[in-house]
Amino acid sequence: MNFKQTYIAIQSTLSHNRVLKRCVRVFFIFVTIALLAPFIANDKPLICKYKGHWLFPAFSLRHYSTIDGTVINYNMGKDWKILNTEVCVFPPCSWSPNTIDAENAPRKSPFDAQVITYTNQQTVSIPLQFRHWLGTTQNGNDVLSCLIHGTQVSLSVGIFSMLIAALLGISIGACAGYFQNHTLRISYSQVIGLMLALFLSYFYGIVVRADTLANAMSAGGLYLVVQVLFTLYLFVQNSIVLLFVGKWIDSKLGLSPALYFPLDSVVMRVIEILNSIPGLLLIIALSAIAKPSFGLLILIIGFLSWTSIARLTRAEYLKTKQLDYVTSCKAIGMSHYRIIIRHILPNVLPLILVQIIFGLAGAVLIEASLSFIGVGVPLNTITWGSLLNEARDHFSAWWLVVFPGLCVFTLIYIYNKIATEISRQ
């Protein structure tokens, strides 16, 4: 089976299983909401005509525009609703998550009377278009728009962290399962090279770059991700280079590799260590050292959760390795890596996919839990979990419990359902 056939197999599972089809459809609705969030929930109008000029505030990358010498600030929040425009088309939800509606401030329920004050100091009941359909929070943020924008966070944390985890897990697990302890040969000079690589990359990756890394830690965000990945890249690059140097020295001296590299044992040990560290606690502890950011969160979840994928991949490779087609691949002299990637991987990919989707559910759960206790995530972004957190002290605000909770539940349920349905095939 090659990758194309695997793809076709997954496609046919999709078209034959009604439940699965429905779940995947709901997942794509979530993705669409996440991608289009700024145009679904925004306090800036999509199109408006003001003093004879057509403006497109929601689509504009600038935050102001000048009409007849007066500057119109696009981030005027609620004031858009009372601006004297000739034509004004708002998005379906006419609030941004960070817009504070002080008039409807301390937790207005969806059924409470909501008001708006126009420029002529007249306070009236809010028009249906501007209503907070799912109520407001303590500060007066619109719950519906927070939920819509929270979709972005939940989906992206899950998907990106699992991307890291899948890359790590599949490659490490495949190598461990295929090579095991008695296939990879390594020479003494390569062992020395590997140790030297560790030493050098620790020095150049961490000691020399200590200031940069410390700055990145306090800056957080994408910068931190890039810096950490660069350090990791140094480790990998140095190891590979020095392994080849060792091989070259061997060939010059006429030595043959004398040792077996116990890859499987090493990988299993590392997995055991990583599994034993409670992930949630580690993220909480790290958040005290580095500035909390979603980039850091994605990195940590990714680097902690590759273990389950690696274990499954390893087990599948162990099984598949003994099948006849792998033996015949070896017999015609194919390289190990070609067998691992082109021949075994397509056959075990659907099973690994199941594990990855279960991992997605886990990552969403971790992100939501952390936002719920308010540790380890940036506090200025409102997410599903942080909405629930607001309800902890005010049980009467049921809309702050039910709606975000249902969102988290639905997403996790869909992931779990998709995974179980695929694995049932």
Add this chain to the structure above:
Amino acid sequence: MWRYVLKRLLWFIPTLLAVTVIGFMLLANAPGDPVNNLVMSSGSGGSLKTAEDIEVQKTFWRHKLGLDLPVFYFSIGKLSEPDTLYKITDQEQLQRIKANVKIHGGYKNYIPKFNWYGIHNQYHRWLFGGTNTQGIIRGDFGLSISKKEPVMMILKDKLIWSLFFSILSIILAYIISIPIGIKLAQQPESRVSKVTQTLLFLLYSMPSFFVGVLLLMLFANPDVISMFPPSGIKPIEGYDNNASLLSKFSASLPYIILPLICYTYSSLAFISRLTATSIGQQLQQDYIKTATAKGLSQKRILWKHALKNSALPLITVFTSVFPTIIGGSVIIESIFTIPGMGLETVKAIISQDYPVVIAVITLSSVLTIFSYVLADIVYAWIDPRIRPSNEMQNKF
């Protein structure tokens, strides 16, 4: 058998060491100066201290906490930096020196140097004990910065509550879900089992914080049903002085029920599903047919023969359930304000009390590893086929 157990226990040691190294590295890299916090917060009786006094006190605490030692057995530094930098205790001075070295070091900044310090270092002292400390192998995790008590004293009570809930909930989950699993395996296609399966799957996908807040909102809310107390673990006035364990338990019962539901519900689906599939597999085997042919009752076949043979996956579950319960307890404990390890960690993070945080992480990692080892040994004890595979390789 004993050889296998011994081998497994020996492998336990490097894993444990690795976990402690990770914990210690987190501790050593924690921001802020612990001694500074200690000295500044212990304003003794409002007497104004002179700068010299503070310096003397700082030096005293540094020595007492062993912070004047090198961090690890060795270090990899720049050639331009002296290897005795650790002796400089003042953080600001250290930063100034490092900045100076960086400016004037030239090419020597980019040449590595290996320094060996021997066993007189902070990690060794932290792990095995030394002056003024017993080391974590004897259960001494150092001083809590905010409370100035030994960390172990603080955590001892918390650990009991956390373990109480996790063990009770696991037992409860097994008691409830094994019969459900057996029923599901008996009639996999019946309507009842399909409905049960769907319900369990829905429960499995519910995030614990959602369930927790929902339960509190419904059952501990004066506006709806005020059946249970909203927070805490025992009556506010405390237990009676000489109350027996049972009466203590019954006094705490209303406080325990809601958290226990929260701890248990998610593993229900998992365990019952697993029981159902593994018993379902066993029921296809020939020995079940033999037992039926012999005229054994259905009940006896299921509970005695099939369940015993499908016990292995259930033990594996134990190892995967245990760590999630320790990690997940952070959420449930902070919802219900249970004075356990999780809540203590969150509090410690907020008050920047790193020794407590690291102690919790290290302790729970050790407990988890211990549960793995235990499961492996029980595994080998129940199913002898697993054992020889290790020894076989040595023989042949």
